Amino acid sequence: MNRGNVSERRHEPPQVGVTSVILALEPAREHGRRRLWLPLVRRVREPFLGQWALPGGPLRADRSLEQSAYETLASTTDLRPRYLEQLYTFGDPARSRGGVPMVSVCYWALVGQADVAQLEPRHNVQWFADDDLPPLAFDHRAIVDYALWRLRHRMDSPRVVRQLVGEPFTLRQLHALTEAIRGERVDVANYRRRMLASGLLEETGGVLREGRQRPAALYRFRPGALDDAGAPWLPAGCEGEQLEHMNTAPERASADDNPLGSLTTALLHD
Amino acid sequence: MNRGNVSERRHEPPQVGVTSVILALEPAREHGRRRLWLPLVRRVREPFLGQWALPGGPLRADRSLEQSAYETLASTTDLRPRYLEQLYTFGDPARSRGGVPMVSVCYWALVGQADVAQLEPRHNVQWFADDDLPPLAFDHRAIVDYALWRLRHRMDSPRVVRQLVGEPFTLRQLHALTEAIRGERVDVANYRRRMLASGLLEETGGVLREGRQRPAALYRFRPGALDDAGAPWLPAGCEGEQLEHMNTAPERASADDNPLGSLTTALLHD
DNA sequence: GCAAAAGTGTTAGACGTACACCCATGG
């Protein structure tokens, strides 16, 4: 798979880029299963000119990785996600451009329903369902699949679910989201009970009528449910082989034994 | 936490480094709980000269990230881990050295019992138990904690367990490893049953006598158990904003729906 | 009343946990 045509420029410092996968829940269609959606941008340069690709760009030296991801993502798609998590870093020399090695730090992001609606159609940005993607530039397809895999395995995190479904929500909406991500049918009755028994939700008191049937109760996540969540996916600290004056101990966060406590970049704004 | 003294060199391309956390199971002590161990190297340069730190170095442009991690790790500690997985990439500008931004791709690695024994003592490399670490350079402590957290959450992976315990193994050894990583007592009887019922193990036919009691049966992991394992943590593909001729579809691997099929770098040699 | 979705109940099996118990072995 890797071709070994490394040129003589190999000793130049590698380029560092940032690439993002943005995920959202497809707006409700009439009597259809809701799917996962992601925006792609059309490439305006070679290589892969005209093909669809993930938003990305070079790492700005005066920005953190998260900031760079957020900015390139916002400037190309006009979306302002509330959730941003590092996915993986790719750095094979076979990916070099003209012999200059390329390192790409990939992120995945979540945007809610409201943000999806606000995105006005552009020629160079378009939404695609996860099961109906066009051919993608580079190997962005693999990155998308990896992001979807991560999403499925983060589904038990209230943080993730909340960003996708938006608050407040009905249990049916939550259920639809679960089915969209898992890609399989889930018993509604059991899902209700599990969610209510989890203690993560609280009723808002409001109701929502979506069709012409009985209205459904609205819920939100309890404040405490979002705090610990049992997983410190996003280290707050930073590191380097040469790093000046950075001996601050990592802040240990609350309940769980999460080593890299504060999730600085998970929830960007609230 | 971030100090804003970004110098005028901000537009230089960022340096890219690779850092690794190597984990192993502490050799059996007489009647003591076995703990997790990791080797640290003493810094021979400023900053943090003389302090303990994780092995690391610059990314070689003609090497993949995994190869770079493996080589710097091998050259500094003389260890040849069989498992190597990307952990996280740190890139805050506050971590810059002399104004040149620093991006560090971190890996975690596993070495088995045999490898630990073969490592002859050096002045600049030493093992430390996970609950008795010295002060570390930079914020390497946070990285170690994060690696340990990852390890605890990868414990259900036969690949991970196998590398730490070494084959063949008795159920008691497996159990001891589990307790070491989880940091809590686990019922031996139930652990036995769960493991045997999982279908991941097969008897070698051999037995091992560790004390003066009844010898224990030896097991190994079934070949198939290591294949799918339900999690494609390590993408095989590569990516870049500028990438030449890289439109190969990702190979989808077997049983599960793992998107980035082949775990190229998880198991380095077998 | 009818359709459709909200919401509740019930049951049977799978699974985890605690703990008692027998077996094999060397001293």
Place this chain on the structure above:
DNA sequence: CCATGGGTGTACGTCTAACACTTTTGC
């Protein structure tokens, strides 16, 4: 025969899947 760990049995509570059922609404 005894101490120690290897290995088995069992009973109980919890969780979950499956599915029948009642309630609320608009037409």
